[in-house]
Each structure stands twice: as C-alpha cells, then as structure tokens.
Amino acid sequence: SQTIHQWPATLVQPVGSPLSLECTVEGTSNPNLYWYRQAAGRGLQLLFYSVGIGQISSEVPQNLSASRPQDRQFILSSKKLLLSDSGFYLCAWSDTSGGYTFGSGTRLTVV
C-alpha cells in the first residue's frame, strides 16, 4: 500500500534562518507531488507541484522553493525565512485517478 511521510511535525525557526521540509512517498512510482500551505482557520493554498524528477511548477511567487531530487522525494526550502512563512505545510501525492493522499503536516512557526 502507498504511504506518505512528512517531517518534521513541528518546527520553530528564527527569522532569516533556512528551511528544509521533506516528504517521501512509498509504494508508488512517478506520483504527482504537491506542497500546500494552510493559514490558521483557512483553506489550502497550493505552493508547488511536480509531475516528475526535476520538474517543479510554482503557483505563488515567494521566498520558498521546491525540489524533487528523486522520484518519490519532494523538498520544500527557503534560504531566509520570513515571519509570513509561518503556517501549516502539507505535502500530498496524487495517482492517475486524481485521488489525493496527504502527509501529516508540518507546523512551522517563524519567530
């Protein structure tokens, strides 16, 4: 069966520090991968999606970036965090029928 792992679960980082959130998928190959951000009490905002290794599409211009170094690995990064980067980050993958599976999320607080 397919599983998705996302870590860390919680992160507190100072302004200006770097960020690396990682997501890996098991049990499937060539999945579509996504990074979403959710502000408190709000819906989901798509940040990046990837349809293959090295292929990244950005939906929202910001100081975040994403990379897909391996087929089932998706990384969200920043060189210098801003206070506005605080939020709940969700990784997800979808199969060819459009069904989504989400990771357990990372709560990021920038202080």
Added chain:
Amino acid sequence: AQTVTQSQPEMSVQEAETVTLSCTYDTSENNYYLFWYKQPPSRQMILVIRQEAYKQQNATENRFSVNFQKAAKSFSLKISDSQLGDTAMYFCAFMKSHSNYQLIWGAGTKLIIKP
C-alpha cells in the same frame, strides 16, 4: 477560472442528527471531479468522498453521501447519524480532468458535533 464556494463557515448539530454541508462551484468544464475532505483537529487531511462529473449517480460512503446537481453546479455533503468523531473542518474541492490533478479548494466549513 474555476472557483469553489462554501457558504457556511460553521455549523453545529447534536450527535445522531443529520447535517448537510453546502458547496457550489463555477466552471465551464464538462469533465471534472469533486471531492469532500475532512480535517479533524489533528489537521490530517482525509478524503471523505469523491464524485466524477460524468456519473449521474450520487456517491455514497457509509454515513456520507452527496447530492450532486451538475446543472446547478452544486455538490452538498450529507452526514447521517452524526458522531462526535465527525467534528472537523470540511473542505469541498474541484479538479479538472487532465489538469495535473490540481485541486481548487473551498474555504471550508467547521462542523461541530455536540454530545
């Protein structure tokens, strides 16, 4: 562009009652998918139910069912015999066919089941 509207920011019902959450969407597409996702306090996003637009029959998953009205662009979720564990945010989402499977999300409805 496609949009998804959930007009009920918050709802509360007594345990065992039936509750209906509303969702409308706007699209010029003919082939698409609609979803309801549940996000409990743990914030794990869980798929509740999915509907393909080409199917006239409403999708059902145990206590969860939808009323899909394609002409009216309406996709409501009915929860029967509600349970305390149904307390969560519920999001309606839309996906075009052949779109890299990107979801367009509603703002969500906070559902509280009272004992």
